[in-house]
Each structure stands twice: as C-alpha cells, then as structure tokens.
Amino acid sequence: MASTEFVIRPEARVPVVATTGVVVVGGGPAGVAAAVSAARNGAPTVLVERYPYLGGLASGGMVLVLDDMHNDTEISVRGLAMEIIERMHAKGLCVYPPEADRDPSIRATEALWRKWSRWGVFDFHTRTLPHPVIFAAAFDPDGFKQASLDMVREAGVGLRLHSWFESAIVEDGRVAGVIVRTKEGPQAVRAEVVIDATGDLDVAANAGAPFADGAFIVTTVSRIGGVDTDAAERFQFEEPERFAQIDRQAKRLIGGCWQYWWLKTPLPGVVWCNCPHMTGFDGMKVADLTAAEFEGRRRMQALLEYARENVPGFERAYFVDFAPQTGVRQTRLLEGEYVVTKRDVTSRVHFHDSVCRGRDYYTPYRALLPVGVDQLLVAGRHYSATPQAQKISREIPPCMAMGEATGIAAALALGGDIRVQEVEVRRIQERMRAQGADPGDRPAANALSTEAA
Numbered sequence: 001m002a003s004t005e006f007v008i009r010p011e012a013r014v015p016v017v018a019t020t021g022v023v024v025v026g027g028g029p030a031g032v033a034a035a036v037s038a039a040r041n042g043a044p045t046v047l048v049e050r051y052p053y054l055g056g057l058a059s060g061g062m063v064l065v066l067d068d069m070h071n072d073t074e075i076s077v078r079g080l081a082m083e084i085i086e087r088m089h090a091k092g093l094c095v096y097p098p099e100a101d102r103d104p105s106i107r108a109t110e111a112l113w114r115k116w117s118r119w120g121v122f123d124f125h126t127r128t129l130p131h132p133v134i135f136a137a138a139f140d141p142d143g144f145k146q147a148s149l150d151m152v153r154e155a156g157v158g159l160r161l162h163s164w165f166e167s168a169i170v171e172d173g174r175v176a177g178v179i180v181r182t183k184e185g186p187q188a189v190r191a192e193v194v195i196d197a198t199g200d201l202d203v204a205a206n207a208g209a210p211f212a213d214g215a216f217i218v219t220t221v222s223r224i225g226g227v228d229t230d231a232a233e234r235f236q237f238e239e240p241e242r243f244a245q246i247d248r249q250a251k252r253l254i255g256g257c258w259q260y261w262w263l264k265t266p267l268p269g270v271v272w273c274n275c276p277h278m279t280g281f282d283g284m285k286v287a288d289l290t291a292a293e294f295e296g297r298r299r300m301q302a303l304l305e306y307a308r309e310n311v312p313g314f315e316r317a318y319f320v321d322f323a324p325q326t327g328v329r330q331t332r333l334l335e336g337e338y339v340v341t342k343r344d345v346t347s348r349v350h351f352h353d354s355v356c357r358g359r360d361y362y363t364p365y366r367a368l369l370p371v372g373v374d375q376l377l378v379a380g381r382h383y384s385a386t387p388q389a390q391k392i393s394r395e396i397p398p399c400m401a402m403g404e405a406t407g408i409a410a411a412l413a414l415g416g417d418i419r420v421q422e423v424e425v426r427r428i429q430e431r432m433r434a435q436g437a438d439p440g441d442r443p444a445a446n447a448l449s450t451e452a453a
C-alpha cells in the first residue's frame with residue numbers, strides 16, 4: 001500500500017571511500033564475473049555487495065544447478081562460468097556428467113536418465129522422454145561463495161561487502177559512481193564506469209534509465225538432509241506407479257513445482273528443493289517478500305511431513321536450511337538500446353553485436369546498454385529483455401557470460417577513454433574468445449540472422 005505520510009531527509013555530506021575505474025554493484029553471478037573480467041582486463045575495479053558473501057541467488061538463494069549452457073551439439077557458455085565450475089569441482093563441491101554420458105548416440109537411454117536425472121542435469125527444453133542428459137553442474141552453495149571470493153581476490157578486485165546500494169551519482173547525464181548505505185553511514189564510491197549487477201536494476205532505475213516491471217513465480221528454496229537418496233531413487237524406478245501417485249500428492253501439497261521437487265547435491269544425504277512455485281508476490285515489495293517467507297515455509301513443512309510418512313528414503317529427513325535470500329526470478333527489466341524478445345530467444349536470432357550466449361541464443365551488446373544514462377552497463381537477470389524472453393534466458397551461466405562481457409567493455413572504455421556505447425563490439429568479442437568464452441560472433445548453423453528476420 002502506498003504511504004500518504006512522509007518525513008523529509010536533510011541533505012548529507014557523504015565521504016568518498018574509493019575512487020576507481022569500474023564499480024560493479026551486486027556480487028551475484030553476473031557481478032562476480034563482471035568484476036573479475038574488468039580487473040583481469042586491467043581496470044581498477046571495486047565490487048560492492050549488500051550481504052557478507054558473494055554469489056547472489058547461486059549461493060544465498062541456494063539455486064544449485066548451473067544450466068542453460070549446453071545445446072544439442074556443444075557447451076555454449078564457457079569462460080568464467082566454466083572456470084567457477086572447475087574450481088568447485090576440484091574441491092569435490094560440484095558434480096557434472098562426463099562427456100561419455102553426454103554422447104548424443106546413447107544419451108537418451110533409460111540407464112542415463114536413472115543415473116543423472118536426480119542431479120538435474122538434463123535438457124528440460126526437449127519433449128523427448130526421458131530427457132537427454134546434457135552438460136550442467138550441480139554444486140554446493142558454500143563452494144560458490146568460496147570460489148567467488150578466490151577469483152575476486154586473485155584478480156585484485158577491491159571488495160566491499162555489507163554495502164547496500166542506495167543511489168547513483170549522476171553528473172551531466174553520466175553516472176559517476178554510487179552511494180551505498182553501511183553501518184558506518186552512507187559512503188560514496190566514485191568511478192568512471194558503473195556496472196549494475198543487482199538483479200533488480202537498482203542502479204539503472206535510480207539513475208533514470210527506462211525499465212519495465214516484470215514478475216514471475218517466487219520460491220523459498222530449501223535443503224533437506226537425512227535422506228537415503230539411493231532408496232528414494234530405487235522406489236522411483238522400481239515402483240513407478242506407486243511413485244507417481246505419491247509424487248502427485250507431494251506436488252499438490254506445495255502447489256506447483258518443476259518435474260522433480262528434490263534433486264541431489266554434492267553433500268551426501270542432502271537434497272535441494274527448488275520449490276514451491278508461488279504466484280502473486282512482488283519481489284520488490286517488503287510486505288510481499290515477508291508474506292512469501294511464511295507461505296513458502298508452511299507449504300514445505302507440509303511436504304516434509306508427508307514425505308517422512310510416505311516416501312521411501314525420507315523417513316528420517318529434516319530441514320537443513322531455507323535459503324537466506326528469497327527466490328525472486330524477475331522484477332525490473334531494463335529497456336535498453338535493444339529489447340530481446342521471446343522470439344529472439346526461441347528462434348535463435350543472431351545479432352551482429354552478440355557478445356555472449358546462453359544455451360542456443362545470443363545476447364546483443366545493445367541489450368546491456370541503458371538508454372539516456374552514460375557510462376552505465378547492465379549485466380544479469382535484469383538485462384534488456386521482455387518479461388517472456390527473460391523467463392527463458394536468465395539462468396546463472398548466461399548471466400555470468402553477460403557479466404564477463406560487460407567487464408571487458410568497461411575496461412575497454414576506460415582504456416580508450418571513450419563512452420561505453422563507443423566500444424567496438426569486435427574488440428569485446430575478441431577478448432571474450434581470448435579468455436575462453438563464446439561471444440556468439442560465429443552463428444551456429446541453425447541460427448536465424450536479425451537482418452533476415
């Protein structure tokens with residue numbers, strides 16, 4: 001409800017705590033990638049994050065499968081997304097199917113489905129059943145936090161945690177830094193280029209860039225421990241009819257979820273519950289986010305009680321934790337120089353200025369550039385797309401790829417003393433390739449071209 005009562009805040013002198021080349025706001029997957037990429041490309045970089053950890057929804061939101069990075073023929077998102085996967089894998093905190101299990105000639109077999117489906121590493125976009133096993137990675141949230149901290153530290157990024165973005169410093173139509181709210185009071189970080197990676201477009205919206213209001217389902221993600229996953233999987237595959245009946249009832253109790261309500265994690269006996277799907281909650285509103293916490297826990301408690309009684313393997317199950325961050329998938333979306341449409345994503349439209357990719361779609365640089373505000377870039381789930389397009393192009397790896405591309409663009413703008421709009425896309429593409437990422441400059445055989453569309 002909009003308030004009718006107000007207090008007036010007096011003007012304040014805000015201390016400048018850092019002056020830098022690039023400031024990245026938001027230390028989620030897109031922001032970590034943007035900061036690491038900018039710093040590795042030579043830009044003095046500061047990263048500000050409101051919470052005491054990095055990773056955003058991938059750690060605090062406990063979203064535990066990195067997907068949307070593999071299509072029929074290839075792994076299409078590499079670069080920093082692949083680097084973080086390998087770092088977690090080396091610590092035993094990430095699981096993905098080896099190449100042999102992704103062989104197109106055998107991958108749709110029942111045996112592979114049994115082996116891999118409870119890791120969530122299958123292609124849910126296909127209608128084929130069982131779904132083909134593809135490259136995706138199930139990981140541990142603390143593993144993502146640690147790998148992010150390592151990458152940021154090694155790249156020499158100046159990290160400032162516990163700092164809530166409050167407002168953009170805008171001078172003559174150009175963003176010149178940000179003001180954050182901290183326990184010490186407000187602090188200013190001055191910068192030549194700002195990258196908004198808040199997921200909710202906090203910086204661009206505050207700086208006056210046009211945006212649209214989006215919305216999607218909200219989820220209070222949780223993890224359940226004490227599960228005998230072998231017993232649960234045996235039950236699923238050896239008693240399919242009883243399983244289907246019990247599973248239907250479990251899903252009814254939570255009122256909506258994807259195909260599986262639990263998936264395995266790298267921690268033995270601990271499963272990830274990417275549910276329930278809740279509608280009618282606005283991810284920008286305090287009252288809605290508070291109500292979602294009550295509602296999500298109520299539904300999951302009912303599910304756990306039912307599972308203990310009815311699902312083999314769950315007899316001694318208990319909640320390990322609920323994610324500290326509410327699972328908000330979509331809020332404000334940039335209306336940038338180009339707005340990606342659902343057709344662009346589903347028809348694999350190729351753009352001449354593609355700088356990164358998702359599964360089989362391309363992201364143009366223009367979709368990361370706001371209109372009307374200079375020296376600002378946007379990376380992550382709030383990029384310039386229609387609400388329908390964002391729903392199918394917002395997974396963690398593509399968001400990391402956007403971050404990686406904007407980090408390069410910011411460093412190039414800084415190095416050339418030019419506006420971010422003036423950066424030559426060809427140079428972003430070259431650097432993306434040089435650091436092992438795929439900018440999508442070479443369209444796949446099945447891609448449509450924008451010009452022809």
Ligand SMILES: Cc1cc2nc3c(=O)[nH]c(=O)nc-3n(C[C@H](O)[C@H](O)[C@H](O)COP(=O)(O)OP(=O)(O)OC[C@H]3O[C@@H](n4cnc5c(N)ncnc54)[C@H](O)[C@@H]3O)c2cc1C
Pocket residue numbers: 025026027028029030031048049050051054055056057058061063064065066067068163164165166197198199200202218219221274326327328329379380381382394395396397399
């Ligand atoms: C329930 C759920 C399930 C999902 N399932 C999957 C899945 O299985 N696989 C997959 O790949 N993707 C999945 N996604 C999508 C994916 O998690 C997000 O789209 C992705 O994390 C977006 O990354 P981001 O960096 O753009 O934003 P976020 O992850 O939201 O990160 C934004 C960061 O900015 C920080 N921030 C925000 N506001 C401020 C501020 N004012 N000041 C300072 N810092 C701020 C946040 O704390 C956070 O660290 C899921 C999402 C949800 C919610």
